[in-house]
Amino acid sequence: MKKYDLIVIGAGPGGYEAAARAAKQGLQTLLVEKQQLGGACLNNGCIPVKTLLGAVHFLQQIKKANLLNIQVEKAELDFAALIDRKNRLLTRLQKGIALLLQTSGVETLRGEAKLLPGKIVSVTPPAEASDGEIAVKTSAEYTADNIILATGSAPGVLPGITPDGGWLLDNSQLLRSKTIPATLAVVGAGVIGLEFADIYSRLGCRVTLIDVVPELLAAEDSEAAALLQKSLERAGCRFLLNSSVTKIEDKTLCLNSGETVAAEQCLLATGRRAQTDYILDSAVQKNAKGYVLTAADLQTTVPGIYAVGDCNGLALYAHAATYQGLAVADNLTLKNPRAINQTVLPRVIFTSPQIASVGYYTDRCAKIPLARLGRAQTENQTEGFLKIFLDPQDTIVGCVIVAGNADALIGEAVVLVNTRTKYADLQKMIHPHPSWAEAFALLD
């Protein structure tokens, strides 16, 4: 049985980054992935969804070009071509990861891994047919002093309701569809549901979102959530909150309220679930939802076995996975272990408008509506706001931005919160006029 310094299971943003970092630092590293390089983020999440959103939002802007004195006769999005471009982009980025792994010296196997007791990883040919990547043809077992589990999460399901790839789809399946139905029902109005509702509604589809929650994005700033809801309603989305699906019959959802929702297509976007069934070593403990338990250093209940990214359930974000993967890899090789501090975790909802946030919210806040920003006025993009949240000592501890370009502006807040800057010190920092960044200088 071949022995490595490190085996990483899962080549998503946690796993491939950890493997590359470890190999660069001299560890003999094996990476095992049963599907494509890049994980859910690259293949079914962040990158493909943002590619679609980018084109859809640009179309939306073009339709309002007259506000900037530009007459456009006809603007049409070729959705099938967009899906093709999205697929080409994924292939290009997968190749980029493959190159990174190769130049870092990582051995990569395409196969299904099982974690057996005694730090043994068995790799068998993958269940799915090959798509050009070279998969293992025979089974083998490997071992290592250290193992990183980075197997991510999968779309959540509801009891008795499982996407079949036909009428009822999960987000991965819907991302392959090249046509826009006239009506779409979305079960789950979380980030995934909202981003797809945004894409489809702005392309003329009537979208109905159904969720058990009484209000949208309860963990976010309520003013931000309300603004997004209003924007999506203007685009033709209908929100049925406080509602759950009791039955599905003949392409129709029956809700607990008695209401029925018929739709051409249905997206199930009810959160995510752990992908940890491959762990056959019962010493690696999981919580009730199947996520792997970890200590502060991300070690599982078996010394030398770590879990990073979605599969530990700590923070289901690609950037959290990357951070965790790199930190664990560093700590395996560096003399001074690095503290793993994830308290300042930014998040972005890439809808129109975007909602970007970081840190936590308090009752003390400074706010600036974008309409007060000269730059927003020159571009006629005045919907939205920026809020900064302060602790009792006036230290900046959180921020939310609602804007078309919130994912660019949030960077400043990331540094403000990380550096624990005082509000009075921010006010002394000169920001360029008339820039988008000036929003931070104009706070009350």
Next chain:
Amino acid sequence: MKKYDLIVIGAGPGGYEAAARAAKQGLQTLLVEKQQLGGACLNNGCIPVKTLLGAVHFLQQIKKANLLNIQVEKAELDFAALIDRKNRLLTRLQKGIALLLQTSGVETLRGEAKLLPGKIVSVTPPAEASDGEIAVKTSAEYTADNIILATGSAPGVLPGITPDGGWLLDNSQLLRSKTIPATLAVVGAGVIGLEFADIYSRLGCRVTLIDVVPELLAAEDSEAAALLQKSLERAGCRFLLNSSVTKIEDKTLCLNSGETVAAEQCLLATGRRAQTDYILDSAVQKNAKGYVLTAADLQTTVPGIYAVGDCNGLALYAHAATYQGLAVADNLTLKNPRAINQTVLPRVIFTSPQIASVGYYTDRCAKIPLARLGRAQTENQTEGFLKIFLDPQDTIVGCVIVAGNADALIGEAVVLVNTRTKYADLQKMIHPHPSWAEAFALLD
């Protein structure tokens, strides 16, 4: 003679902000302005130019919409309507300033001020005809314990070459033109010249830029300057550097090289000059170029008289003027004077691509080409880069960003440089994926 606590001369971004802040803090404040509220920034600079650039860059993006799978049949910019919208925006923003001044309790006079010895300010009816604002009809004299000079700068002129508003225009005059000539000569390839060249060239005008400097934007990062030059050349701009104008004859510029440049219209954009002729108190000293001399607290050579903004020649940026104006106003009223520290001054060139920068450049730098950014890939906007400059202790001391949205991204660098963050600490900050802000997380 009526006496105030404070008289502010000039209602640009330095003056009106200082007046409003002082009045809010209880000072009886008089503000005198001979033209319109807002100064060069609002009326002839930042805001109008960015309004034009915003529309022109959007048109440019629309013309490349096929890259995002959007077919656009015909897109045309109505330049005359754009100029009208720009004018309406200026009027709206002027009204906003008027409202701010009124609610702050500032008394505002429209008239020409002269600074006489003994802290006396004489105000006479303005030379220019009224444009709806109520100007003073009779002359009067006022005095105050403190006076802030905030009279800005005017377009520079060359010996023997003065814009006449006909063929030869300065930037204020060109901003009123509603037609695009077939050819434009631009004398001076600094920020103003470059921004106008960008607007006009992208609307089909053949632009020739002439400057005595051997290379473009010598104070900026040379790679950034080269990238911008290439982009403008692709848009049809021609650069004649190392060149000076020796003669103008029959709508033709004769250069020292012997070359001649004929053009339908000519923009003179050779920097700025002090507007300080109204200072008739010789105790207020000026430098050789006419800028008012100031100490660290921005006090002139006469105690109680301060100079803020362009007229002191320290930093010709609207945001520097605002910072200085607010600082002086604060120091007049607060018990603990606030240090006026302008070492970290950001600047943005709003061309396509934009160049935004802050702090200073060193030989130690980390760089990320935008093509490595997932978000840039999804939007097909991969031209440009981000560079961070470090001192020998690895403290972040400077940054330059070349990108279409550099004016949003620069905010993060403003805070990094102000907080003297170490590069290693930046690398530990989690940035959201796949965002524009992530550029800072992907640096080498």
